[in-house]
Amino acid sequence: MKWKRSERLVDMTHHLLEHPHKLIPLTYFADLYDSAKSSISEDLGIIKETFEEKGIGLLATVPGAAGGVKYIPKLQEPEIRNIMQELINELSHSDRLLPGGYLYMTDVLGNPDMMNRIGKVFATAFAHQKIDVIMTVATKGIPIAHAIARHLNVPVVIVRRDSKVTEGSTVSINYVSGSSRRIQTMVLSKRSMKSGQRVLITDDFMKVGGTMNGMKNLLEEFECTLAGVAVLVEAEHKDEQLVEKYLSLVKLREVSEKERKIELQEGNYFSNGGF
């Protein structure tokens, strides 16, 4: 069956969006729609222009026999600032204050639409870097890790606090948690990474960076390299920062339990080269 251009455009848009960072040969579409490669190229031109115009992302064309087209999710600056501002508004409600000055953010981490957008923000930052794996620590970092992974088309590995029989043999390290200075353990399944991989680590919250630093040490055990650090909310503090380079979306300036006030501002995403 021959497809009309309008139908091809809808179906190709769906296919590209479903397969971010994956090279798709033009012949795939040409065969699927029983169309000439030149028609497919024209279709892709329309999609590319619309994707760029509307801030959906880039359509990279790789020429040659092994070539094809690749959709790269990439948001534009205003959209990223919108997401940051939405997070700041959402997280500054005083009923989020928990005893000890903690912030309740579990509902935000459970919002799949918000996670999807946050994932795209970080996927934008790392769109042109080689990332092989996204690593996080259970439990709260998992939705963020999967959201980024979905847009970068790479697997997620999850570090745990305890060893589970379903993980097979594991590598474990001890590390010092940043603020409480307690010794803690991190465990990762041996099968989860190969040596030489470039790893993006992520978490929902970071203060001094003890947990992030623990993951960094774990990377070394696997002979892997740190490719980047992505944090949803970082907190202001007076101790020495254990992680040097990271991207954050929101910064928690101050929490006053007495006055029930939460002070938030934009994270370092833009100032630290996320865009």
Add this chain to the structure above:
Amino acid sequence: MKWKRSERLVDMTHHLLEHPHKLIPLTYFADLYDSAKSSISEDLGIIKETFEEKGIGLLATVPGAAGGVKYIPKLQEPEIRNIMQELINELSHSDRLLPGGYLYMTDVLGNPDMMNRIGKVFATAFAHQKIDVIMTVATKGIPIAHAIARHLNVPVVIVRRDSKVTEGSTVSINYVSGSSRRIQTMVLSKRSMKSGQRVLITDDFMKVGGTMNGMKNLLEEFECTLAGVAVLVEAEHKDEQLVEKYLSLVKLREVSEKERKIELQEGNYFSNGGF
């Protein structure tokens, strides 16, 4: 700026795919593209036909002033059987066998493309039911819960084994784990659900159903109703099944540690009304 039909089709397809199960008024698109409602209706007709033809999903139109269009992700039977078969092939590799007859599936749960497809399979099953929340237990169920939630446009709540300060006040229950008959604890943040909500519970693995049953009990504490149970892999066993109605994608028939053989078959998805 006036948009061409071809550009509108690309952008509308993206917008609909990004907002599953969300009613979008026709005026939204008409204003966005500075186009007549009749043109938008024609565009949507093309998208609807292509979505249905290619097994992407349905486009439901709600007439009237409060009406609009809603994209409902819905896979077709052959695609669902493909995913099941792919899972069976992937999980039956003998190097997945762990001591005690357990199966290593962490890598499958860390594959964002596979999670996305599994999410769509379960979202297909529950596309026409009222689901308010998706519930799972940390850690392994989280990627599945988020994948389903993304396609149903509902929040995820995560039950934990321990109470954490960042969860605020919690409700906790004790339950008997199915196979080991041990007493275990489940904890859920009080803020995470409102009474009267309909909850879909999900997990990566189920044998007797002790954990699922625990979650069911937890639902009652919140005066919520069980809307469904979705399991990635169920295991054959001889004990009494604690959960009556559930959908599974894959069934683990037998594991032989000595012969290093894993026997898998299709789960009850089709026979139990998933489609």
